[in-house]
Amino acid sequence: MATRGKSINLFLMDGESTGRIKCTLANWTGVAYRIPRTSLDLCKERDDLKQSGVYFLFGTSDQTGNNVVYIGQAGSRKNGEGLLYRLQEHKRNPDKDYWTEAVVFTTSNNSFGPTEISYLENRFCGLALAAKRYDVKNGNDPTHGNITEEKESELEEFVDYARIVMGTLGHKVFEPIVSSKSIEDIEKHSEVEEPILFFNRANHNASGRRTSEGFVVFKGSTIVPNLQKSCPENVIKLRERYKSKIDDNHILLEDVLLSSPSAAASFVGGSSLSGNVMWKTEGGITLKDLEK
Numbered sequence: 001m002a003t004r005g006k007s008i009n010l011f012l013m014d015g016e017s018t019g020r021i022k023c024t025l026a027n028w029t030g031v032a033y034r035i036p037r038t039s040l041d042l043c044k045e046r047d048d049l050k051q052s053g054v055y056f057l058f059g060t061s062d063q064t065g066n067n068v069v070y071i072g073q074a075g076s077r078k079n080g081e082g083l084l085y086r087l088q089e090h091k092r093n094p095d096k097d098y099w100t101e102a103v104v105f106t107t108s109n110n111s112f113g114p115t116e117i118s119y120l121e122n123r124f125c126g127l128a129l130a131a132k133r134y135d136v137k138n139g140n141d142p143t144h145g146n147i148t149e150e151k152e153s154e155l156e157e158f159v160d161y162a163r164i165v166m167g168t169l170g171h172k173v174f175e176p177i178v179s180s181k182s183i184e185d186i187e188k189h190s191e192v193e194e195p196i197l198f199f200n201r202a203n204h205n206a207s208g209r210r211t212s213e214g215f216v217v218f219k220g221s222t223i224v225p226n227l228q229k230s231c232p233e234n235v236i237k238l239r240e241r242y243k244s245k246i247d248d249n250h251i252l253l254e255d256v257l258l259s260s261p262s263a264a265a266s267f268v269g270g271s272s273l274s275g276n277v278m279w280k281t282e283g284g285i286t287l288k289d290l291e292k
Contacts, residue, residue, distance in 0.1 A: 008168055014039070023169060028161045029109055034169045035102045040087055049084040052113065053106035054120045057090060057099035058171060061135060065241060068098060069173055070137040071125050073117040098137075103169055105162055118145040119155050120162075127163070127174040132254060134173050177257045178209070178216050197261075197279040197287060199268050204250075206268045208279070214257055215264040215275065221252045228271035235266045261287055 006025060013020040020039050023032040031048055043049050057070040074086035083104050090096045105120070106112065112120075122144045128136050147155070163174045199206040199221075206221030223246050227236060238258070245254045258264040261275025269278065276288035 006164060008165070010168070021169065023165050025161055025165060029107045029111065030158055030161055031106050031108050032162070032165045032169065033104050035104070037091060037100050037102065040091055043084055046084070048106055048108070049104065051082050051106045051110045052117050053083045053104050054117055054124060055083055055087060055102055055104040056171070056173070057096065058101045058103065059098035061098065064135070067134045068137055069128060069134040070096065070099065071121060071128065073121040075114055075117065103166065103171065115145050115147055116155060118143055119147055120159065123159050131174055131176050133175070133177065177255045178211070195281050195290070197281060199265060199278050201269050201278070204268070208264055210261065214259045215261045217252060217256045217258065217264050217268060219252055219255050221268060223250045223252060223268055224270040225250045226270055230272040231270055232266055232272055235263065238267055
């Protein structure tokens, strides 16, 4: 059966794309909000933000420059201050000054109890850790909780919709750098699978693939250790940023997403290189010729 399209409603609450956004999806009881930290006080009168739910705090690390996220849950309290109250607590916490924007998930019918939000927090943390796009700031693994198989099926459907909404709001925190779609999925969507490309220089071998976001260098690739004088400044910074992902044998420990084939070639080769020339198919066809 072909995958059907989704109708998503984005309401710009402040009349501008940089302000607060309310997001709903057809045939879904969930409600999502994207709230800039500076706009938190504008939400005091919103009753659905006083309910139970799960929230994400997004920001950038001052030390590494990496995207970071903290995932938490908030139960409704006797005074009615659930999600909003928890976000205000984080805003006052000096240890969480990194976050600039929050995304929260609740429901239109206030149906989340402690079991539901514990399950969702656990699942969202697991997805974020597996995707490896953001540094997850949670100190402890959230508990999964005990739920029936019927409730689990219901919550998994909520997770599926939440993944769509989160990406729509600009955060691919749940999406792996390299798609795990099967050949069957690709055929269903009439997609063209990008070929795996290879880099070989000075006995250093790497592999990767173009994606809709740039170029991914695959785990297991060998990185040229010494940087040449021609190495671009941005690549020097990338080497520093991802040094923890390169072991003592100069082997990449995780997939790394770069902005372009040339950025990926320069990252691997340690000098200014053309990705259209350096990346080749298994049969030796350059990316430049492949594009033709």
